[in-house]
Amino acid sequence: MSRMTSESENGIVSNNQIELPLGEEGNYCGSANGGVVLKKGPWTSAEDAILIEYVKKHGEGNWNAVQKHSGLFRCGKSCRLRWANHLRPNLKKGAFTQEEEQLIIELHAKMGNKWALMAAHLPGRTDNEIKNYWNTRIKRRQRAGLPLYPPEASLQALQESQRCLNIDRIEIRNKSQHDTLQSNSYGIPNVIFDNLTPNQSIIPYVPELPDITASSMLMKGLSSFQYGSIMSPIMHRQKRLREATTLLSSFGGGMKNEFHLFDQFQEVDIAAQSFGLPFPFDYDSTTKNPEFFGENQGSHTLANGNFSASKPTSEAVKLELPSLQYSESDLGGWGPSCSPSPLIESVDAFIQSPPTGTVESECPSPRNSGLLDALLHEAKTLSSAKNQLSDKSSNSSTVTPGDNADSPGLNISETEWEDYGHPFSPLGHTATSLFSECTPISANESSLDESPSCETFTECYVKSESVDQTWTADREKESSTWLDITSPDALLDSGWLEHDSAYGKDQVIVTDAVETLLCDDLSSESKQMAAGASVNHGWGHSSCSWNNMPAVYQMYELP
DNA sequence: AATCCATACAACCGCAGTCAA
DNA sequence: GTTGACTGCGGTTGTATGGAT
Incomplete structure (x- = not known):
């Protein structure tokens, strides 16, 4: 490219373009140069010529040898990239047709x-x-304010969605949901998703979507566009395993992936927008036919911009992390009137700098933490407050003292709560507000003030509240409900990592959490599937044990 | 003319898979 | 089975460019 070659056409390299080979931490170009100074930055035509010459002689590959053999002060990785993207023959340049x-x-x-x-x-x-x-x-x-995908694609997605919905229903009814609920795996296994293999038949739409991901299964009610007919058959098993592992460990070790999942809330609305659909998806309450939010759709393809490619069953279920490619403006700024919110920034910051510790080990001040921490803190605080106001009777699933309720740092006064709710504090946003804020506002919708509230999203469970409202015991009680469903991390932690000592109760809890989260749009089958899978297979990493989120769990106790 | 901003593009970076030693 | 080099991929960043103000 012209501008690329302009600055150092003759191979004159400015100091800032030369860097020592990176060490282990930055492994870019770090392996093959033994202290030789390597150039970075734009390629010159002279360098291009050297590289072309080298490839003519030696062929592609063995890129790290380029520097040795050609004297080119570029790392192999850079050479490969340059060749692949610019120098190799038959490259088509210019604008896309x-x-x-x-x-x-x-x-x-x-x-x-x-x-x-x-x-x-x-x-x-x-x-x-x-x-x-x-x-x-x-x-x-x-x-x-345009959808990412053209209307034809939207229509096709709709049709596919409907078709798959029907198929899914048949599938679901034919398969025993009890499969998912059999074992008691409070001891969380390291390898989990292979266990799902025998049960993959319960996963909707298996014939066309064998590689539905666990996350997509979890999130299918949220991000359940089906695009099954045009799935492409690609994704290495290893990669899927890797992703599953990644997500699992994140489920446990950190909170990152709860937010990845949460991200999908945002991305699903992007997807909805992409198809020119409203978000939250229209839910036909009369027919109980969740067109998109619904029960059994398999793929999260269009929900997060990604798609679980397929390879016939017997594969570990892939947990595909949503892409973070959407910028913050994407998250909150679909509509022209949607201004970036502090919360979005918080999410962004969180994603960029996820907490290193576990929930248990760290309960940082929400003021200093990322959004998720704040949410967790919020959840714990509510739980704590609830405990304090209750008759302090305990039950089997009550948090042990010291975990949080008695933690001095978590005893948050009413005043602090008001601080939490401060409209201008990033921490004043609950997940509810996040949902609201991330609800896309189409071009013909007006402002944030008029944006669909979370009520739409969670039906009757969630109330929009003025942050100025004073805190009362009643409200506290109410907010136990309010919070638990508006803290996706809490939902996830509690729901998916539930212990199932007595399946019945916990299952209900999990199901409620799922149900709440998914606006009650999941069918009972799906809910049990999701919850059962989580219970049965012990989703999560050992580091994310039951004890890690007792307060959150507690919030799901039935009255 | 200066500045701002969106766009397009190249390159960097980190991570993970593969494979041979 | 382990290790390290190599490679591929996807996300992000940096910057030149051109249009608008």
Whole structure:
């Protein structure tokens, strides 16, 4: 590119372009250069020529040898990238044609951010190009208030969704939901998702979507666009395992993935927007037919921009993390009138700097922590307050003193609560407000003030509240309900990591949590599936034990 | 003319998979 | 079975460019 070559066309390298090979921490280009100073930054045409010459001689691959053999002061990784994206023959340069654009849209609808795979369908185009194109497109369309996907795709998704819904229902009814509820795995296994294999038949739409992810199963009520007919059959088992492991460990060790999941709330609305659909999805309360929010749809393909590619069953269930590619403006700024909120920033900050410790080990001041911490703190605090006001009778699932209720740092006064609720504090936002704020506001909707409230989302469970309201015991009680359903981390922690010592009760709790979270849109089958799977298979990592979130759990106790 | 801002693009970075020693 | 080099991928960042104000 012209501007790339302009600054150091003759190989004159400024100091800031030269860096020592990175060590282990930054493994970029770190392996093969033994202290040789490597250049970074834009490539010069001279360097290009050297690289081309090298590849002519030696062929592609063994990129780390380039520097040795050609004297090019570039790391292998950089060479590979340069070659693949710019120098290799048959590269198509210039703007994408309309056909290509169309294809990209289709491919993205199918496979999400699988840029390399998409590039394979676009001869002469690189993954980087496609990625850049797509990201630009996202921004552009969002700014314009347009759906990411064209109406045809929306329609197709609708049809597929409906079709799959029907199939799913049959599937669900034919399969025993008891499968998922059999074992008692309070002892959380390390390898969990293989256990799901025998039960994959319960996963909706298996024939076409064998590789539905656990997360998508969990989230299917939230992000359940079905795009089953155009699934592409790709994803290595290892990768899926890896992702599953990643998510599992995150479930336990940190809170990150609760937020990944939570992210999907945001992304699902992006997806909805992408298809020109309202979010929350319309829910037909008369027919109890959750068109998109509904019970059994398999794929979260379009919910998070990603898609669980398929390989026939007997695979570990993949937990695909949602892409974070949507910017903060994406999260909250779909509509032109939706201004960035502090909360969104908090989410962003959280994602960038997830807490390193577990919930149990750290209960930082919410003022100093990320949103999730704040939520957790909030949850714990409520629980604590509840404990204090109750007759302090305990039951089997009550938190042991000291875990939180007695923790001095968690005894939050009414005043502090008001602080929490301060409208201008990022921490004043509950998840409810997050839902509200992240609810996309279409171009023809007005302002945040008029945006659909969380009531829409959680039906009768959630109330919009003025933050100025004073705290009362009654409200406290009410807020136990209010909070638990508005703290997705709490939901997740509690719901999915529930112990099942007495399945019945906990199951109800889990189910309630799920139900609440999913606006009661899950069918009973699905709810039991989800909850049962969580109980049965002990989702989560050992570090995320029951004891890690007792206060949160406590909030789900039935009255 | 200066500044701002959106866009496009190249390159960087970290992570994870593969494979051979 | 372990380790390290190599490789591929996806996300992010940096910056040149051009249009709008």
